[in-house]
Amino acid sequence: MSREIIAVLGAGSWGTALANVAAENGHDVRLWSHRAEQVDEINETHRNSRYLGEHSINEGVVAVSDMKQAVDGADLVLSVVPTKATREVAQQLVAILEETNHKVVVMAATKGIEPGTYKRVSEMLAEEIPSKYLGGLGIIAGPSHAEGVIKHDPTLVTAVSADLTVAKYVQGVLSNQVFRVYTNTDVVGSEIGAALKNVIAIGAGALESLGYDVNAKAALFTRGLAEISRLGQAFGANPITFMGLAGVGDLFATATSVYSRNYRAGVQLGEGKHLDDVVADMGMVIEGISTTKVAHELAQKKHVEMPITSAMYRVIYDNEDVKNVMQLLMGRPVSQEGK
Ligand SMILES: NC(=O)C1=CN([C@@H]2O[C@H](COP(=O)(O)OP(=O)(O)OC[C@H]3O[C@@H](n4cnc5c(N)ncnc54)[C@H](OP(=O)(O)O)[C@@H]3O)[C@@H](O)[C@H]2O)C=CC1
Numbered sequence: 001m002s003r004e005i006i007a008v009l010g011a012g013s014w015g016t017a018l019a020n021v022a023a024e025n026g027h028d029v030r031l032w033s034h035r036a037e038q039v040d041e042i043n044e045t046h047r048n049s050r051y052l053g054e055h056s057i058n059e060g061v062v063a064v065s066d067m068k069q070a071v072d073g074a075d076l077v078l079s080v081v082p083t084k085a086t087r088e089v090a091q092q093l094v095a096i097l098e099e100t101n102h103k104v105v106v107m108a109a110t111k112g113i114e115p116g117t118y119k120r121v122s123e124m125l126a127e128e129i130p131s132k133y134l135g136g137l138g139i140i141a142g143p144s145h146a147e148g149v150i151k152h153d154p155t156l157v158t159a160v161s162a163d164l165t166v167a168k169y170v171q172g173v174l175s176n177q178v179f180r181v182y183t184n185t186d187v188v189g190s191e192i193g194a195a196l197k198n199v200i201a202i203g204a205g206a207l208e209s210l211g212y213d214v215n216a217k218a219a220l221f222t223r224g225l226a227e228i229s230r231l232g233q234a235f236g237a238n239p240i241t242f243m244g245l246a247g248v249g250d251l252f253a254t255a256t257s258v259y260s261r262n263y264r265a266g267v268q269l270g271e272g273k274h275l276d277d278v279v280a281d282m283g284m285v286i287e288g289i290s291t292t293k294v295a296h297e298l299a300q301k302k303h304v305e306m307p308i309t310s311a312m313y314r315v316i317y318d319n320e321d322v323k324n325v326m327q328l329l330m331g332r333p334v335s336q337e338g339k
């Protein structure tokens, strides 16, 4: 693989960890942050202490606060900001591409769905970035906590694009001995799996707060994945995708890990902490909070049965007690699997 120029937009935990992977693979990596002090810290100390503590970042990662310095001449742009910042950042990217007049491959590593419009992240990017500037579009998903990736825990992700050559290009750019990239062409299923596993991860944290053991968690994962798959299929997803990295893989990682912001938020909500305090104290994005509302609404719009998602909606937005909600779920009429 040739030495590519890679612009990473967003210097939170995941943007920084992905930039690190790309730099370790020998690429020319520019990590854009909108915070000048963070740029200085990364370039001077090779740390991003707010997001990745004491972990050191490869010296090949050059942080910049001017997005043009990151994007000018780039082959590949990784968009790694929270869902709610995606359009704003994409608009800044487009203004630069208009100036430099070149095409880039854009991959989003964000996991969420836009409230109100119900757009997936790649749909938002396709709306914002004119096709004349797009050399390809896709997403990166899979079980990949930044904290594990930065310390070289063996990690598998999937590069997903409707155009397999784009997915294969990203696979080639990012794969290494500890970071193995698969490809997939099911963008719809991968994005729905990646976003909705956060809802179930919040639920897993809530179960933990009640002291429930592995039977309850296995029940949540299995039935949670079943309803994610039902919603995905209502949008045309391939059901096999939910058996893969963006489905069961990411669900397992997120719903069992103390690194997960969504899981930790679930523990705190289950303990009775107020939602506003959970969000404020986390200091990092908890995508599943907003995704729970979006998924609950989508289930109604599409007439898809999603009892766990609806239960999580009531816990998060109606302040319902986790134990009550759990009893209601257990008391539903018994039914047949596979439907
Ligand atoms: N963390 C992880 O392990 C993984 C995260 N993801 C997904 O990646 C996405 C980003 O997550 P993550 O990096 O963890 O989030 P963080 O909360 O750690 O960081 C978000 C970053 O985006 C920046 N940002 C927010 N809004 C804007 C904006 N309007 N303009 C410019 N920069 C902005 C933040 O800046 P500031 O510091 O100013 O807030 C921060 O640098 C999420 O969708 C998440 O689900 C996917 C896989 C793994």
Ligand SMILES: O=C(CO)COP(=O)(O)O
Pocket (backbone or CB within 6 Å): 111, 142, 143, 144, 145, 146, 198, 201, 250, 253, 254, 259, 260, 261, 262, 263, 285, 286, 287
């Ligand atoms: O998506 C992730 C790991 O694959 C990160 O999950 P959290 O946002 O819950 O930390």
